[in-house]
Amino acid sequence: MRLEIRYVCGIALISTLLIGCKKDDTTPAPAAPATTVYVVGLDASGVAYWNNGNKTSVPNSSGGLFSGFVSGTDLYAVGTQFGGSMKPIYWKNQTATILPVTLTSGQATGIFVSEPDVYVAGYQFGNTDYTPVYWKNGVMVSLPFTKYGATRGIFVSGSDVYVCGQDNGAVYWKNGTEVALPGASTVSIATSLQVVGSDIYVSGTDNGFAVFWKNGTKTALTPSPSATATSSSTIFVDGSDVYVSGTQLIGGQTFATYWKNGSPVMMAVKSVGNSIFVTKGDVYLAGSGFVGSSNYPAYWKNSTLVSLSPDNTSGAAVHILVKPN
Helix, strand or coil: CHHHHHHHHHHHHHHHHHHHCCCCCCCCCCCCCCEEEEEEEEECCEEEEEECCEEEECCCCCCEEEEEEEECCEEEEEEEECCCCCEEEEEECCEEEECCCCCCEEEEEEEEEECCEEEEEEEEECCCCEEEEEEECCEEEECCCCCCCEEEEEEEECCEEEEEEECCCEEEEECCEEEECCCCCCCEEEEEEEEECCEEEEEEEECCEEEEEECCEEEECCCCCCEEEEEEEEEEEECCEEEEEEEEEECCEEEEEEEECCEEEECCCCEEEEEEEEECCEEEEEEEEEECCEEEEEEEECCEEEECCCCCCCEEEEEEEEEEC
16 A cells, blocks of 8 residues: 555656646747847949848939948938939938039038038039038038049048048048148048047048058058959048958959958958948948849958848948947
8 A cells, every 4th residue: 555655646746747847839039139230222222221131211212322321220321313413412211301512413422420410521513623512411511622622431520520532632621621641642532531539540542552541641451462453442440450441353353352450351252342340359341242243232241241132133232330239
């Protein structure tokens, strides 16, 4: 009898354990991504924004696109509207703002947002005149120049407004005063700039090859073997490291590239590099990949390609920014 009781209790105990170990049919929610990758670009339908690969199209936005910016949850794109004449334009999310010009046409080439102010770099032109300008909240500010001035990038630090571009060579303007970049040839252009403390960093292309300046000292960016030309697009400073995005020409093909402290890291496929962002050791390079002669918007994370077009057709990424969640 004592053995039988133990046996019955043993069965009861096992039954209880089986009930307690019943499989849970609830599927855990996927973990939220650690970061959000914002990309501003262009695809077959026009201007578009991507948030971790999820696209938002901007209606009625056909035209040229040069750059972008992310401020909080707002995404900005800047470029040119075609139709009759070329008009400088920027989009905040899905809302377009045409910028005024006093000559026939104009283009917007760079944008910087320092809430609540929106600064846009660009230039206007007529039959023979090219005038470098920027707009603050839609009001145009003319910049001094000597010959065929044009702008490419803009950066705001406190109350100081920096604009870079070209005027018979690579230059930048600080609060409207032009500064020629030392060692720049007449066939050079400053493509972007970043101010860190009291240091001014400017990327550029000089006589067919990518360079950057730190406080006026020029550094040539080393080409990869067999490269016959290189160009820069943007500069990004991360601590003591200087990154420059751009493109190299090798064997008649273009390859997206970034330089870290002057040394090149080239992407493995035919491509173009337009924008760079670095965070926690990860390097994000935005631009275009190619299938045959067709380009498509894409970015690389540590040289791994991420296409932003399901069918890999038509477009480019012009700005990238990564934020922690």
